Amino acid sequence: MRRRIEFGYWLLFFFVSRFCPCSAFYLPGLAPVSFCEVGKGDSDCQTQIELFVNRLDSVESVLPYEYDVFDFCKDEKEKRPSENLGQVLFGERIESSPYKFNFKQDVKCKAVCTKTYKKDSQQDATRLDFIKMGMQLNYQHHWIIDNMPVTWCYEVEDNQKYCNPGFPIGCLVTSDGRPKDACVINAEFNKKKTFYVFNHVDIKIFYHNGAADGWAGARLVAATLEPKSINHADEKTPNCESTAPMEVPSQFNNDVSIVYTYSVTFEENNLIKWASRWDYILVSMPHTNIQWFSIMNSLVIVLFLSGMVAMIMLRTLHKDIARYNQVDQENLIKLPSTKAKSTPFYEDAQEESGWKQVHGDVFRPPRKGMLLSIFLGQGTQIFIMTFITLFLACLGFLSPANRGALMTCAVVLWVLLGTPAGYVSARLYKTFGGEKWKTNVLLTALLCPGIVFADFFLMNLILWVEGSSAAIPFGTLVAILALWFGISVPLTFIGAYFGFKKPAIEQPVRTNQIPRQIPEQSFFTKPIPGIVMGGILPFGCIFIQLFFILNSIWSHQMYYMFGFLFLVFIILLITCSEATILLCYFHLCAEDYHWWWRSFLTSGFTAVYLFIYAVHYFFSKLQIIGAASTFLYFGYTMIMVLIFFLFTGTIGFFACFWFVNKIYSVVKVD
Incomplete structure (x- = not known):
């Protein structure tokens, strides 16, 4: 990703430096911000670091919620940065938080606020139940510092380090004593039918000092945190060294007080450059090998189809055209028309070039x-x-x-x-x-x-x-x-x-007034089997890439492999075009001239396979529960399927339209 971003920056820099009289240029929202210690800042160097909060989402529910909906600590002077259209459509709701730090000033166990829930208050019971629902469905916080996510990094299988751009509200130990989701990280989470709130975070901010690079201040290059559940005995003097977790029983029989605290430390790291500060998040998603496998798989399909099309265009089709023109010039002129059609040689040519027999109907409007x-x-x-x-x-x-x-x-x-x-x-x-x-x-x-x-x-x-x-x-x-x-x-x-x-x-040929009768078709040249088969190969080129796209949409994972996606996009164009051309040629050889709609539906049927895969993904990969989430998933999926249907169908149609015009324009027709 870093190389792609840097390439874009260099391209912009070239044009701007050549044609614009300005001194610097950055994409909106991507300009670096410098930070200085208190007392050393100026208009170009900030001293306070603000932490912004985004919506909370879950892999078990399609419904995201704003930070304020949950009863967390709120900023007294709440402000919302301006959001573009894409952020609004995706449901991002960024707002300020009470977590504010001064640059290079470490903070140890600072209380933010205390939330108290009285057992006799129905309103408090509703708020606490909503937080419990969030913990049960594993809703995730999404915090932002200097326009980059605050990540929770931990080890997974094979000692791989995974950096999650979110962290959970809390977790649940079920009635049978099984720790669910993040409760597996702490052996202290062992009480049945109990919720554990992550009410403390240890934040570590990494910065790149600009002294060696010739610019003032420092730039933030990473921000990580570790969530903890701590039951603070004294609200005024919280103790973050306590190992007793903050328990919330499933039955609201007693008053509950939750003290939210945080600690923050700063660490200098000049090895990470500001332009590559997202790399540590993206590297933890090892999808490159799978992507190359997908590309190679798609290229094999493309090479196979290209060979088939080349064989048709260079051998079979060329021979058909040559033989027909030879018959047209040598036999039809010499023999009377009634005898010419009974000539065995002409019958052979007629059989071998069945697509030629429908030249008077192939451009009949659909x-x-x-x-x-x-x-x-x-x-x-x-x-x-x-x-x-x-x-x-x-x-x-x-x-x-x-x-x-x-x-x-x-x-x-x-x-x-x-x-x-x-x-x-x-x-x-x-x-x-x-x-x-x-x-x-x-x-x-x-x-x-x-x-x-x-x-x-x-x-x-x-x-x-x-x-x-x-x-x-x-x-x-x-x-x-x-x-x-x-x-x-x-x-x-x-x-x-x-x-x-x-x-x-x-059109290259004239259309007859009376439609030609279509002969009896075999199973493979009938419309429906041909259309069903036509979508298989294009879908085979994209299904691996589709998995990562669906993960990005529904499992809230970052998608950044646009280079792979663009390459698969080109392969999809070629595959849809070649598959449609092949099937169109086979149907024309069977003297079926209804190719207009068929060419559109052949490649457009890939969208049906997309829908089938989305259904499989829903039941096998997702943990979504609830009627509303299910309805939303399939509602948005239908929008994707319609758009993909129009997209692939158009590719196939114009490829077939070019092919049909090409082959009939080189044939001499009386």
Whole structure:
């Protein structure tokens, strides 16, 4: 990741230094901040370090919650940094906390606040029950210092060190005495049907001194913590050396007081540079070998398909065209038309080039041509958006350090790419002979985005009812609608105007007035088996990468391997194109000329395998419980499946469209 980010910085630095009269340039939110000791600071060097808190989430629930929903210590002068659109859509809710430190001033066992719950108070009982629910579902804190996560690092299998960007509220020992989740780290957590609150944290902040590098102050390069459960006997003089854990019984029979404390230490580490300060988190996720295995697996599939397509294009197809043209020139001119068709040589050529027999019907407009053109227009919009987003992510502009940038970039690009969607849809609809251009434009602008928005709005209602922080505020929904109807829809109309103004796409052969009868098809050349088989190979290229993407979305793991993702994106384009071309050729050889919808559905069927894999992932990998979380998971999955269906279907269609135009344009037809 560090190399990708540095490459992006160097690319920006080159253009800025060549063409801009400014002295420095940084991406928003990624500028380094210098810190100095108290009394030595100035406007360019801060002395106080603020700790911000983000939403709390869990792998056992899709519902995240704001920090304030739980009864934790709050900042008296609470402030919220400005959040971009991507952060709001992802449900991030960053706010200030009462944990504030002065640079290089170690603190030992400082009390933050005390939360007391009276057994006779229904309100206190509700608050404590909510915290218990968070511990039972293993909800995780997410703290931020200097725009980087405060991590909890611990050893896992094979002495590997894993740095988790979150840490749990607490843990639970079940009624049968089994410690659950983080309770396994301490043998003192052994009382049945008891919750243990992590009410103390030991924070260690690492900094890089700038004296040797020629800049004032120091820059923070890492922040780690260790959560502990401590039962402080005296609230005014807390004792962090105590080994007695803070117990919260499952039955609320007595008053409960929880004292929250922290300790902080500073340590100089000049070996870590500010530009590579995320590496210690990412290195603990050893996925590189698996990614290379995925790439090699995908390349084998691509090489196989490429060989098949090359064989068709260079041998079989070339021979078909050559033989037909030879028959056309040597036999048809010399013999009467009635005898020419009975010539054995012509019959052989006719049998060997079955795809040639449907030249008069292959460009016959498809049924439901308007719907197909609408899907292709939206698919084009999604394809261009995905390509530009992944390309920028590869340069490091959309790294995890730039929070919400990935989603913001995708949404803004989609809004601005309404013009190609309208143009492609209108041009193809005109080619299909359609005349209801107003309906075509309106449906292109509203149909697929409307389905996505309706699903998204329904999911948002559930989040709102559940009180989750992921619920989108009403003002943001209005802003999204304004972007859609104020920018995307007018741009779609503009694109459609130019699309209808252009002449229809010229076909290389004429279409007969009477449709040709399609002969009886074998099982493998029937529409449904061909479509089902067409999605297998593209899905085989992406399923490993899909696992990490789903982990990032639902298991709250960081995704940063955009280089691998962009490479898999290119492989997916090639695989969808080649698989669709192969099946299209086989169907044309069987004299089945209904290729328009079939080419779209062949590669688009990959989305069905995506949905099947998402169902498998839900039941085998996730621990999600509750009807609301289940409904949300499948609701958001359906949005992903629809977008992927339009994306892959569009790739397959245009690859097949190019192939069919190519082979029929080189054949001489009377």
